[in-house]
Amino acid sequence: MLSIYKVKDVIVRKKSKFQEIVVAVLEGYGKTLILDNLIQSTEFDEHIYHESLVHPAMVTHPNPERVLVLGGGEGATLREVLKHSCVREAVMVDIDEEVVNIAREYLPEWHQGAFDDPRSRVIIADGAKYVEEAYRRGEKFDVVIMDLTDPFGSEVAKHLYTKSFMEKVYGILDDDGVVVTQAGCSYLYPQAYMSVVEAIAAVFPIVVEYAEFIPSFAYPNNYIIGSKKYDPRSLSEEEVNRRLEERGVKTRFYNGAVHVALMKHPILLQNRNL
Numbered sequence: 001m002l003s004i005y006k007v008k009d010v011i012v013r014k015k016s017k018f019q020e021i022v023v024a025v026l027e028g029y030g031k032t033l034i035l036d037n038l039i040q041s042t043e044f045d046e047h048i049y050h051e052s053l054v055h056p057a058m059v060t061h062p063n064p065e066r067v068l069v070l071g072g073g074e075g076a077t078l079r080e081v082l083k084h085s086c087v088r089e090a091v092m093v094d095i096d097e098e099v100v101n102i103a104r105e106y107l108p109e110w111h112q113g114a115f116d117d118p119r120s121r122v123i124i125a126d127g128a129k130y131v132e133e134a135y136r137r138g139e140k141f142d143v144v145i146m147d148l149t150d151p152f153g154s155e156v157a158k159h160l161y162t163k164s165f166m167e168k169v170y171g172i173l174d175d176d177g178v179v180v181t182q183a184g185c186s187y188l189y190p191q192a193y194m195s196v197v198e199a200i201a202a203v204f205p206i207v208v209e210y211a212e213f214i215p216s217f218a219y220p221n222n223y224i225i226g227s228k229k230y231d232p233r234s235l236s237e238e239e240v241n242r243r244l245e246e247r248g249v250k251t252r253f254y255n256g257a258v259h260v261a262l263m264k265h266p267i268l269l270q271n272r273n274l
Contacts, residue, residue: 060230139172150185
């Protein structure tokens, strides 16, 4: 995939026990985080990806106070969560400490100090094990956000896209909880994508699929919301904007009009019309 991009500089390259981590400068996209040769986010358009992932789920919940982020080693997902003034605690769990350390040092534009926010708790652990232990402890979250490597990508996160894992996520969500996951590209990898949809649909009563084009990915990236009570499709443009304003959320891409458009945009999937 990287062969179509011009690499202007390699800032850091490191092999962790899970994956190869590269921070490079790509022509037209600026500083870029690359894991196992797959672009994760770029300086040019990471806000489109991260705002699309975080805010539809956060806005869907009327008062998300406790949020769990699985993955998201750059800290940008955590950054977006913390924009909501109603958040009292945001727990971020990432399996690869090297990604987090590299992000702290080389990607300040991404995390913008989110790792050190007093509401943040950053834990280096396997997300599946953390969720299982949280369930045993009786912990509850209002929103769970899964910012993992693609379901068709490396082996690091594949077990977190299964029905059995979604059942555990359901168990740590409060009675009106919401989960959202990024799910790669439905058109290029339909089987992997549909396996995630089916896993969530087998557990949650409300399932909403949406997508947004990410220029550096060169494809629309898919997201899936699973909700126990609230339907993100029921929110009007005005209501989304009201909630963002009340919570003091400032964005570059996402707003009420974008939310409504995301909820109505067709999902590109081979041999399926939506």
